[in-house]
Amino acid sequence: MPPISEMAELRHAVLEDWRGSLIYFSARVTYNETGSDNESRRVSMKGKMLVKQTMAAFSACILCCAAFASCGSPISEEASAGDAPAQASYESGELVAMARAYYEAQGGFFAPEADCTENEDGTYTIHLYEIVRDEEGDSWHTATSCWYTVDASGRGRDDISEAEIALPPLSPADTAAYIGAPVKLRYIRDGEARSEREITDAQTLTACMEALRQLQIGEKTDIRGMDAGETFLFTFQDGSVWTLSFEMGNLLKDGVCYETVGYGTLHRLAESQKA
Numbered sequence: 001m002p003p004i005s006e007m008a009e010l011r012h013a014v015l016e017d018w019r020g021s022l023i024y025f026s027a028r029v030t031y032n033e034t035g036s037d038n039e040s041r042r043v044s045m046k047g048k049m050l051v052k053q054t055m056a057a058f059s060a061c062i063l064c065c066a067a068f069a070s071c072g073s074p075i076s077e078e079a080s081a082g083d084a085p086a087q088a089s090y091e092s093g094e095l096v097a098m099a100r101a102y103y104e105a106q107g108g109f110f111a112p113e114a115d116c117t118e119n120e121d122g123t124y125t126i127h128l129y130e131i132v133r134d135e136e137g138d139s140w141h142t143a144t145s146c147w148y149t150v151d152a153s154g155r156g157r158d159d160i161s162e163a164e165i166a167l168p169p170l171s172p173a174d175t176a177a178y179i180g181a182p183v184k185l186r187y188i189r190d191g192e193a194r195s196e197r198e199i200t201d202a203q204t205l206t207a208c209m210e211a212l213r214q215l216q217i218g219e220k221t222d223i224r225g226m227d228a229g230e231t232f233l234f235t236f237q238d239g240s241v242w243t244l245s246f247e248m249g250n251l252l253k254d255g256v257c258y259e260t261v262g263y264g265t266l267h268r269l270a271e272s273q274k275a
Contacts, residue, residue: 087153088169088254092116092124093234093242097178098167099126099148105168111145114180116240123156125149172244172251176212179242181205182234187270190229199273208232211266212244218259221250232270 090098096114104110111128118124128145150156154167170178185199185208199205225248234242249267250257 089152090154090169091242092118092240093179093236094170094175095124095150095152095154095167096126096180096236096238096240097170097175097242098154099128099146099150100178101170101174102148102165102167103128103146107145109145113142115238119149123149123151125159171217173213173215173217175242176209176215179209179234180236182209182236182242184235185270186231186233186235187273188231188233190231191227197270197273199270201273204269204273205234208234208266208269211262211269214262215266216261217251218261221257221259223248223250224257230267230270232266 093116096116100111100114111130113129113131115127115129116124117127126146126148128148130143130145131140132143133140147159148156148165148167149159150165150167154169156165157163158165181202182205183200185205187197187199189195199208228248229252230246232244232246234244236242245252246260246263246267247257249260249263251260251263252258
């Protein structure tokens with residue numbers, strides 16, 4: 001295909017030829033209105049020829065413009081980056097669950113303890129470990145499973161092996177299975193009147209996590225509702241958090257609603273606690 005500069009010149013020439021043909025044809029037809037019968041027939045024949053030339057020039061112009069548009073200017077890196085889907089971003093509690101699931105898949109062991117620390121650069125350092133009794137039986141020590149440092153998307157490195165890692169995304173049910181036991185739940189209901197309560201009862205918190213482990217996520221839905229939102233903000237012993245938002249019982253994540261099965265149990269548990 002010719003360079004863009006040549007295509008631009010060709011397009012300009014074709015347009016000028018097309019415009020010139022139209023002007024010439026218009027002049028001849030205007031002359032025909034006052035001419036003789038013989039002259040009229042000559043103009044008519046020439047007019048037909050010019051119509052054919054004009055249509056041919058017009059077709060060439062269309063093809064030229066299409067070719068010019070298809071070769072276009074290269075897409076800039078900035079434009080490409082703008083069109084790329086944004087990376088998922090996870091909260092600290094979700095990252096802990098993802099780290100546990102990743103380590104279990106790699107080593108076949110579920111680390112019972114976890115600490116998550118947010119660093120100054122916005123990354124998170126996750127320590128998975130267990131508390132082990134010494135051989136003497138009168139003291140305990142920490143047995144480290146792994147140290148991971150990852151960003152909010154779950155990508156980072158294994159601090160022990162220095163290998164790059166990518167933690168797997170989890171469903172809400174799997175997150176509930178791997179995240180551990182919360183110490184507090186902040187429940188917010190946005191209805192006609194906003195209500196908020198803090199739940200610290202261990203039995204209720206355990207029941208809420210069990211309800212989430214049974215929660216099934218379905219297809220996307222366009223059904224939305226005003227004044228029908230509920231937010232569950234769980235806090236864990238190490239300070240990590242996990243927030244879930246629902247609208248009319250549908251899971252709301254990143255501005256998209258998903259149908260759910262089993263949400264009613266979680267809702268009733270939260271509502272059963274007095275404000």
